[in-house]
Amino acid sequence: MDSDVPDSLESQLLGTSIPTWPDLMAQAPPPFLLTHGTADGVVIPTSSKLVHHDLVEAGVTSTPILFGGLGHGFGGEQQRWGEL
Numbered sequence: 001m002d003s004d005v006p007d008s009l010e011s012q013l014l015g016t017s018i019p020t021w022p023d024l025m026a027q028a029p030p031p032f033l034l035t036h037g038t039a040d041g042v043v044i045p046t047s048s049k050l051v052h053h054d055l056v057e058a059g060v061t062s063t064p065i066l067f068g069g070l071g072h073g074f075g076g077e078q079q080r081w082g083e084l
Contacts, residue, residue, distance in 0.1 A: 031061035037070030 006017040032055055036048040055062035
């Protein structure tokens, strides 16, 4: 299926046709929700803090949430959803 047509699944998900998406994004970037586990040994939590800072500097709404003690992907031995 052609994802550039207005009735494609991708276009329906975005609420606009794919070719118009870059223009729409330039007008009003979406807000970002950044989540990160503080025990992430794959991507350090500072990475999310830097991304958040850069987004805010660019005028984009950004909300960072750090999950104490959780690892990368919030899985494995670090997974403690009951404590969130």
